[in-house]
Amino acid sequence: MATVLRAVLAQLNMRVGDIDGNLQRILDSSVQALHHQQADLVVFPELSLCGYNAQDLLLRDSMQIRIERALERLCTALPHNLHVLVGYPWLEQDSRYNCCAHFYQGKIQSVYKKQFFPNDPTAFAQRYFKPGHQALCIDINEIKVAIGIGEDIWQSAFIEQACTAQAKMIVSLNASTFHLNKQAERERMLSHHAQHAQMPILYASQVGAQDDLIFDGGSCTVDEQGNLRQRAPAFTEELCMVELQFTHSTSHVERGICEPLLSEEASVYQALMLSLRNYVEQNGFKGVLLGLSGGIDSALVLAIAADALGADKVQAVMMPYHYTAQISQDDAAAQAHNMAVDYKTIAIAPMVEAFSQSLAPVFADMPSTANDTTEENLQARCRGNILMALSNKNGYLVLTTSNKSETAVGYATLYGDMAGGFALLKDVPKCLVYRLARYRNSLSSVIPERVITRAPSAELSPNQQDADSLPPYETLDEVLRLYVEEEQSAQTIIAQGFEQEMVMRVLRLVDISEYKRRQATLGPRISKRSFGSDRRYPVTNHWQRGD
The missing domain is CATH 3.60.110.10 (Carbon-nitrogen hydrolase)
Structure with a gap:
């Protein structure tokens, strides 16, 4: 028996x-x-x-x-x-x-x-x-x-x-x-x-x-x-x-x-929702806010936040400057409307110009007086100040919007778009960002199609595109995976068919950006090797990159 x-x-x-x-x-x-x-x-x-x-x-x-x-x-x-x-x-x-x-x-x-x-x-x-x-x-x-x-x-x-x-x-x-x-x-x-x-x-x-x-x-x-x-x-x-x-x-x-296994996109999306929900609720925040730029990263962060917490606990802020395209403003407003979140527009031109005027006499005595990343970073830092000021007033947690690809190569501004309390996409490569956006729209269309299809840009200078500074994201993400997650050497990566100069440049960007990552906020881990406790490299690092 x-x-x-x-x-x-x-x-x-x-x-x-x-x-x-x-x-x-x-x-x-x-x-x-x-x-x-x-x-x-x-x-x-x-x-x-x-x-x-x-x-x-x-x-x-x-x-x-x-x-x-x-x-x-x-x-x-x-x-x-x-x-x-x-x-x-x-x-x-x-x-x-x-x-x-x-x-x-x-x-x-x-x-x-x-x-x-x-x-x-x-x-x-x-x-x-x-x-x-x-x-x-x-x-x-x-x-x-x-x-x-x-x-x-x-x-x-x-x-x-x-x-x-x-x-x-x-x-x-x-x-x-x-x-x-x-x-x-x-x-x-x-x-x-x-x-x-x-x-x-x-x-x-x-x-x-x-x-x-x-x-x-x-x-x-x-x-x-x-x-x-x-x-x-x-x-x-x-x-x-x-x-x-x-x-x-x-x-x-x-x-x-036996519940069915989730697809990769569904599992990551639900993981990010759970992580954000637990972090916000268990740390006593009233809600979250983020800068909504009209780009793919902030669009995905907004979607996850609204799905995880409810639209009534999410605020989105568009902060345009001279280089912000009208279609970026239109798409940001459209998504905010689609998701029924609180949406504000705060122009940053007066703040940027005030900083520029104050700094102009000092800059005039420096070797280079041409506009460069200094002026670009001023824009990002004005936006960061606005978001942190709103956070201080209303008790909302600021969500940063940089993805893993950008975090890896330092394509983010300290005290600017890195300012915040939780980096929701910190371990999400750029190509996966696009897949997640498509997945979310397959449930209900909330992210404007143009946000997904247009070329990515930080919009910090005229006609700027990410491709001006970085390899195509399909290539970049694979090189970063091999280097960061698989710990492969430069020579091993190059031997797989990647162009040598590009690989060495990407690996150099990863290595010299460690000081930024040390100052970045935490974010949910979805890979076998995230930037955080998984990967600890010295900031001052003279290791030979070919090894």
Whole structure:
């Protein structure tokens, strides 16, 4: 006769530092899993009590005190007839561990300490945690269940531990960060390990966003043949039920709801919406504002912001100067109307001319008196001042609009278009910006077609186009991908057919722009290697670029 085990994977948005709030989410979800879904087991994400990634909050003395109180509360308040797995940090003899507690019958039955840590620059796990050295299996309905946390499930050594212990299934607690196509990578790994171990794997993951990190959820279950049997919706909180049946020698996983995988454009768009929404709401901003130029980048930022927060919490400001084309002003106004956001026009000519007049006597004594990037940057900095002044008055967060391609080569102005509190497109290459704009218009047409089809320009000088200063974006983005994300040398990139002079010029721009990126605001990470904690290069850098 088969033994049935009903498990709920609690895909929740846990908040860093909000131990009381996270505790209440665990209690509420456990009650719901038991009474509405008749669960035997509920699994919460990695470090769910303190939130992920808590960083140096983990080092504070009060963290341990608050965690101890939370664990005591869980012992008394969780349903006694429900098995519950909860992740938390624990300090023991001056060593800190990433732990999972098994709650049942009003007490902690056992504790597992995470054994393996990724070489992941976004987590700094080894700064905070020591590895455990003991595998753990628990019994639920006489089914032996192996417990893992995060990186454990990626390691063959952990899978071998579960097999040696004669476990019947594996449960993995996770707070896995998002990047493009990450879910497919996870599921391939889980399928491979499940087939090797000949046992089902339950994968519970966090959803939400924390600063630059995004957690897409991705909670899922694979059976002992490696077949996907359940997948939670991405970027959404969900209590995911899965029913398993075990006999003496086999297991069967009932097919649950398998949400379809999102397209690349849909997954990035939803990731950016989630990141912005969490950042604005959890940091107490009333809304957001941005400079709407009539160009593609600000058009996409406006669309994401309005979709994420609602039109009533978004303000767009057109700040024209002499070089701003009339079609840019028309298209900006049209999109603002399409999305029903608050829209203002503030001309910057009086401010730019006042600066120019004040500086003219000083500039007259300098070797070059011709207009150059100095005058262009004055325009951008006047716009930045306007946006920051509005932000100070109304408590709205300023969104910058530079994309990853521009950020890489320094095609942005410090204290100008880089001024703001959140860089929504910081990790989005220019070509992907266009794809996302097309994707958004496929849902409903809000971005004027001309914004997508016209040649990109900063409009800081007469008839200026990006192509005057940069290679075509299709070429630039691929060179940047190879150099920044793949860490390939100049010679390796050139050997793939790219023109040598262009490659060396692009790589030089990337290297000399590090000082700008150090002063840039944070933005959501959607690639395997973003500008931030992923990639740390010295500002003063004399490395040979051909290497």
